[in-house]
Amino acid sequence: MSPGMSPLQRMGRWIGQHLVLAGGILVLIYMFVPIFVVVLMSFNDPKSRLVYRFDGFTLQNWLNPCADAAMCSAVSRSIQIGLLATLIATVLGTMMAFALVRHRFHGRSVANLAIFLPMASPEIVLGSSLLALFVAAGFAGQLGFWTILIAHIMFCLSFVVITVRARLAGLDNNLEQAAMDLYANERQTFLRVTFPLVFPGILGAALLAFSLSFDDFIITNLNAGNTTTFPMYVWGVAQRGVPMQVNVVGTVMFVISVAIVVGVELNRRRQEKALAR
Amino acid sequence: MSQVAESAETDGSTGAGSAGSGLHLRNLRKEFAAFTAVHDLDLDVPSGSFFALLGPSGCGKTTTLRMVAGLETPTSGSIALGERDITWEKPYRRPVNTVFQNYALFPHLDIYENVAFGLRRRKRKDVEREVDAMLELVELTSQARKKPAQLSGGQQQRVALARAIINRPEVLLLDEPLGALDLKLRRSMQIEIKRIQTEVGLTFVHVTHDQEEAMTMADTVAVMNAGHIEQMGAPAELYENPQTTFVANFLGQSNLIEGTVRGRDGEDVKVDMQGTVVTIPGQRAHVAGNAGDLGWVGIRPEKVLIAEEGQVIDAPGNSIPGGVVTDVSFVGVSTQYLVRMPWGQELTVFEQNTGRRRLFAKGERVDVSWRPEYAFLLDHTQDRAAGRDEDAD
Numbered sequence: 001m002s003p004g005m006s007p008l009q010r011m012g013r014w015i016g017q018h019l020v021l022a023g024g025i026l027v028l029i030y031m032f033v034p035i036f037v038v039v040l041m042s043f044n045d046p047k048s049r050l051v052y053r054f055d056g057f058t059l060q061n062w063l064n065p066c067a068d069a070a071m072c073s074a075v076s077r078s079i080q081i082g083l084l085a086t087l088i089a090t091v092l093g094t095m096m097a098f099a100l101v102r103h104r105f106h107g108r109s110v111a112n113l114a115i116f117l118p119m120a121s122p123e124i125v126l127g128s129s130l131l132a133l134f135v136a137a138g139f140a141g142q143l144g145f146w147t148i149l150i151a152h153i154m155f156c157l158s159f160v161v162i163t164v165r166a167r168l169a170g171l172d173n174n175l176e177q178a179a180m181d182l183y184a185n186e187r188q189t190f191l192r193v194t195f196p197l198v199f200p201g202i203l204g205a206a207l208l209a210f211s212l213s214f215d216d217f218i219i220t221n222l223n224a225g226n227t228t229t230f231p232m233y234v235w236g237v238a239q240r241g242v243p244m245q246v247n248v249v250g251t252v253m254f255v256i257s258v259a260i261v262v263g264v265e266l267n268r269r270r271q272e273k274a275l276a277r
Numbered sequence: 278m279s280q281v282a283e284s285a286e287t288d289g290s291t292g293a294g295s296a297g298s299g300l301h302l303r304n305l306r307k308e309f310a311a312f313t314a315v316h317d318l319d320l321d322v323p324s325g326s327f328f329a330l331l332g333p334s335g336c337g338k339t340t341t342l343r344m345v346a347g348l349e350t351p352t353s354g355s356i357a358l359g360e361r362d363i364t365w366e367k368p369y370r371r372p373v374n375t376v377f378q379n380y381a382l383f384p385h386l387d388i389y390e391n392v393a394f395g396l397r398r399r400k401r402k403d404v405e406r407e408v409d410a411m412l413e414l415v416e417l418t419s420q421a422r423k424k425p426a427q428l429s430g431g432q433q434q435r436v437a438l439a440r441a442i443i444n445r446p447e448v449l450l451l452d453e454p455l456g457a458l459d460l461k462l463r464r465s466m467q468i469e470i471k472r473i474q475t476e477v478g479l480t481f482v483h484v485t486h487d488q489e490e491a492m493t494m495a496d497t498v499a500v501m502n503a504g505h506i507e508q509m510g511a512p513a514e515l516y517e518n519p520q521t522t523f524v525a526n527f528l529g530q531s532n533l534i535e536g537t538v539r540g541r542d543g544e545d546v547k548v549d550m551q552g553t554v555v556t557i558p559g560q561r562a563h564v565a566g567n568a569g570d571l572g573w574v575g576i577r578p579e580k581v582l583i584a585e586e587g588q589v590i591d592a593p594g595n596s597i598p599g600g601v602v603t604d605v606s607f608v609g610v611s612t613q614y615l616v617r618m619p620w621g622q623e624l625t626v627f628e629q630n631t632g633r634r635r636l637f638a639k640g641e642r643v644d645v646s647w648r649p650e651y652a653f654l655l656d657h658t659q660d661r662a663a664g665r666d667e668d669a670d
Contacts, residue, residue, distance in 0.1 A: 174381035177348050180368040181375045182395035182440065192394075196385045 035254055042247035049241030061244040068243045074233035075249055081145065081229065082213040085152035090206045092153070093160025094198075100161070101168040118158045126155060127222035134223060143225030151223045152216065156209035163208060167201025207260065214253075298359035299324040300345065300448050300480065305354035307340050314340040316504040317354065322448070322482060322497075324359075327474050329483045329495035333527070333664075337504040338484045339378075342450050345482070346375045358447050369398070374441035375450040379457065380433050382425035388412070388436055389421040395444040411443045414473065431462045438470065442477055451483040455490065467494050488528050492516070500524050502664065516577075520563045522655050525575050527664030532581070532624045533573040533655065540568040546654060550574050551620040553597045555649060562654040571657035579627040580651040583614060583643050584634075590646040600624070600643045605636070612636060616645060 005013070045058035066072035099105075100112055118126060130151050134143060175197065179189040217231040224232060234246055300322040307315040315337040322328045330338040343349040345356055347368030355364045363371050374395065382391050392411055396404045412418045415435040425433055434454060441449055454470070455463045471494050474481050485491050491498045492512035499509040500523070508515055508524045516528055525531035536550035544559040546566050555574060564572045584590045586598065603623060604615035614626040614637065624645065628634065637643055 172379070172381065174377050174379060175383060177368070178375070178377055178381035178383070179394070181346055181348070181373075182444070183369045183398040184394070185367070185369050188398060193383060 038247050038250040038254070041244055042251045044244050044247070046244060049243070052242070061248050065245050065248050067245055070228070071230075071233055071237075071243060071245055071249070074228045074230045077145070077227065078214050078230035081149055081152060082210045084149055085156055085213040086206050086209040089153045089156035089160050089209045090202060093157050093205060093209075094164050094202055096157070096161045097164035097168055101165055115158050115161050118155050119162075123155075123216075123218040124222075127151070127219035130154070130219065131222045143223055144227040147223045147225070148220050148227060148229065151219050152213040155216070155219060156212055159208050159212060160205040163205035164198065164201045167198050167204075171197055211257075298447065299326075300482065301357045302341070302345075303355045303357070305341065305344060305356065306352045307337070307344060307349065308352045313504055315344070315351075318504075318506060320499065320506065320509075322480060324447075324480055325478055327471070327481045327483065327494060327496050329485060329491035329498045330501055331485055331488055331491040331498050331528075332501035333486055336501045338486075338501045339452055341501075342375070342452055342482065342484045345448065346373055346450055347371050348375075372444075372447040373450060374444050374446040375452060376437045376441050376454045378453045380425075380437040382433060382436055382440070384425055387422050387424055388417060388428070391425065391436055392440050392443055394440060399444075407443060411439045414442075414476070415439045430458055431466060434458065434466060435469075438473065442473065442479065445477075446479065448480045448482055451481060453485055454483070455485075455487075463490070470494065492528075500527060502527070517651075518561055518653055519575070520655070521663070522573060522575075522659040522661055523664035525653070525655065525664070526662070530578055530625060531575045532578065533575050533661045534618075534622060534624075535657070536572055536574045536654075538564065538566055538568055538570040538572055538654075541566055545649075548572060548574055548654060550597075551618070555652060557652050557654045558650055561650075561652065564654055564656050573655040573657055573659070573661060575653045575655055576647050576651060578613070578625040579611075579629075580647050581624065581626045582646045583616065583626050583628060583637060584646065586642045586644055588644065590644065596644055596646040598644045600645050602637050602639055602641045602643060605639055607636070616643060618645075 040054060041052075042061055043057050043059070044054050045056040045060065046053070047055045061067075096115075100108065100115070130147075131143075134140065134147055139147060171194070175193055176189050179193040180186075184192060215231065216229075217235065220229050221232055221235075228236065230249070234242065237243065237246075300320075302318050302320040305315060305318040305320075306313070318337075318341060320341075330341060332338045340349060344351050347363070347366060347370075351364060355362055357363065358372065363373075383394065386394070389408055389412070393404050393408045396407060401407070408421075409418070412421055415438060417432060417435055417439070420428060420432060425436065428436065434457075437454070451470075455466050458466060467490060470481075483491070483495060492515075495512065497509065498512050498515055500507045500515065502523050508520045515524060519525040519528065519531070522531075522533060525533065534550055536548040536555070539547040539549050539554060541547070541559075542556065545556045546559060546562040546564075548555050548557060557574070562572075564570060582590050583600075590596055597618065599619040600616040602614055603617045604613075606613040609630070611630055612628045614628065615623045616626055617623050626645065
């Protein structure tokens with residue numbers, strides 16, 4: 001520290017240097033405490049279901065994740081819906097993105113805007129209007145797996161279109177022309193050049209769609225009938241004591257997300273290293 | 278490399294054997310919504326030649342190239358390779374390959390697979406041997422397993438060239454292939470591409486806005502302007518005997534001085550140029566030549582001699598008195614003067630610094646002169662400034 005400073009200035013500088021760091025650490029703790037609690041509780045051996053408190057360490061929750069069969073069937077239903085919704089929304093959304101970027105048609109700009117509507121509308125509005133639609137169409141008695149799936153595909157679609165469209169828009173048109181110039185017909189051009197280059201965008205869109213579907217509560221709850229997905233199950237049991245296995249599921253989901261993020265980052269670094277060589 | 282050269286020679290001989298090969302454009306026209314990019318173009322590119330399409334940006338040269346490649350559909354007209362009409366052929370069914378302006382290398386494939394791409398699509402055997410030979414020709418053998426982004430601009434350029442040449446197209450199209458390189462690298466790639474063209478013996482059609490590049494590399498240059506071909510010929514012929522003001526200004530620099538035709542004197546045309554009668558050889562006079570017609574007398578700056586007032590310069594009969602030096606730029610190998618003539622026009626003069634003649638200072642009174650056989654006469658209805666300052670993209 002420079003000797004010419006007054007004590008007041010010195011203190012000001014010390015605070016400036018340390019306050020930002022301390023603030024940053026506090027914000028990070030704030031973000032991670034809930035996750036930490038979930039992980040911790042997955043090892044909890046509770047005395048009572050009604051008191052949410054760490055009473056002792058056990059591996060029982062991990063060894064018997066399906067102690068409550070209703071929870072496991074809800075998880076498995078959520079995964080089934082998530083995978084199906086992801087598959088269908090990704091295929092449809094990718095085709096829509098191609099149409100919006102590659103083809104000049106009447107109403108293209110309107111379509112480009114309309115894609116944003118489901119993202120911008122409140123979920124409660126989408127959910128209740130879907131319910132109204134299903135009831136009006138005579139499906140009131142058949143609400144369940146399929147209506148949830150239809151709803152999930154609907155709201156995942158916009159996110160897929162926007163993600164893939166961004167990737168496609170950044171793709172150099174010349175590459176496809178170069179492929180055609182080098183004797184690749186339309187199909188070969190798509191398989192050998194376009195698809196491999198757009199694939200990261202499609203993969204990202206699929207991951208996004210799955211997490212949106214797995215996570216959704218409001219729209220699902222309105223259109224589920226008697227069917228229960230994992231978020232609905234958690235909501236339902238929250239009032240009469242959450243089984244600790246819910247934390248096991250939460251921890252597993254968290255670990256999978258972290259693994260994907262770390263994997264993507266490592267892959268990126270590996271490629272950068274290869275470029276630097 | 279030797280293998281490539283040998284196979285190229287045999288290819289060349291069979292190519293020459295098939296009569297009427299080469300690229301032929303007939304009345305080729307391309308209209309976009311708002312404007313016509315190419316106006317009824319007629320062009321013949323002989324087989325095995327290095328042909329340059331030269332013009333400012335927006336003149337239609339790239340559109341012409343893309344129509345030959347099949348990436349743009351002509352509005353009317355035809356494109357033929359030898360006897361074969363390819364006007365409506367899909368790009369992947371044409372024996373034509375392109376080196377794109379930004380190279381358009383496939384970023385997800387390594388150099389080897391980029392070069393092998395065309396061969397694999399045509400299910401060629403011996404891909405490995407051919408790719409190895411081609412990588413050797415462009416001196417990239419050691420880079421075979423790298424991705425395009427790991428290569429320098431000059432190396433990427435060579436990959437783009439190799440990727441196209443390996444298919445032995447009947448015509449290789451180069452779309453401003455050196456535009457992204459810095460000046461020094463550009464000069465060395467010009468020589469490199471010329472060497473490869475001689476070695477493989479293919480027909481090259483090179484599109485550029487850089488007149489120096491076109492003149493150094495090509496056997497034949499076609500100068501394009503606003504969808505038309507202004508003039509076509511060997512580089513020296515275009516430079517020495519331009520037929521339009523556009524060519525005179527776009528290819529190098531020209532002084533264009535207004536004059537009135539006095540009449541013909543045998544082969545020559547006599548022109549009253551601001552009071553001095555100058556003689557212009559018939560094959561360099563691109564006007565009707567009736568007495569009383571106006572015309573532009575053109576002379577290249579390096580053909581103009583500058584001397585002290587009253588001094589006899591070596592070209593008798595064409596001496597023009599009354600000039601005043603208004604600007605002197607000493608370049609080293611040469612000196613560039615601006616000389617204000619009695620009729621108010623400033624002429625540009627380049628003098629070689631041979632040391633035999635002294636430098637003139639600003640404000641000195643001088644006479645200028647040139648040999649009659651160096652001047653040319655252009656149509657007065659053309660814009661005197663056409664093509665000036667247009668080569669900067």
